[in-house]
Amino acid sequence: MFGFEAIIAHDGLGISVIGISVVFVSLILLAFAVSQIHKIIALWDKRHRFKKPRQKKDQKAAPVQDPTVPQDIQRASRQFKLLIEWIGEPFPLPKLLYLSEKCGLYRPHSTINELLKCELIIPDGNGYYVWNKEAEEKRSST
């Protein structure tokens, strides 16, 4: 027995149909899985949203001051004022940033930004900056 007869006799057609079905079903499942990857990635990107409430609970349980936030602008201003006195006025802002990094002051970039926002450091109009004594006095009196 050869050829088509042998195939029919050994249920070859049925087996090939099953084989084809398995392959195509697998391909469909694979395609579906690939099409859903973006949802998994989106969930991964938003993972911090799920983490936040837990962090808040932890903070309530043990209130720890975040040293990264320049809450004590007074202390930061003292440190930066010393550096500015050392540089001399008017001073270049990049130099203050460089020195504060060298001295190991905590988060010098955002602290300088805070000092700018508080107007403790103000531009002199020529590309350099000066220490605002009036603002400092105002702050210390309040």
Added chain:
Amino acid sequence: MSTDIQTLKSLDLFADLNFGELEQIAPLMHLMKVAEGEVLTRKGEPARTFFIILSGNFMLSFKKERSFTLHNKGNIIGWSTVVTPFRYTGTAVALTDGLVLSMPGQEFLRLIQSDSALGDKIMRKINKIVSERMPYVTGTWRD
């Protein structure tokens, strides 16, 4: 991820553009997170990317350490991408975490050169900004 039209329309640089023009720009702009202390541009390097600030605070420094800071949405960094000799005139550092829109300089330049109406509207705004910032670059202020 490209930017939506509404975000672009809210920016001063693109405020005069119509919907069709904004549609041309949107696919070129990409949202980018910037971390505190990150350097966006370096003085003297080829100007390859143009940035528009969405949030955050930035310091731009120039020759002889002259500098100014940018704190507002819509402020731009990297106008040298569309002005010869296409080299950054200053160094831009993020003072805080922030979000910026970035655009490849060559594509921005190509867009400006290929559409004269659009190019004129954008270049008018950029020229104004350049003239405001030029004293920091050259160190000469007019009284």
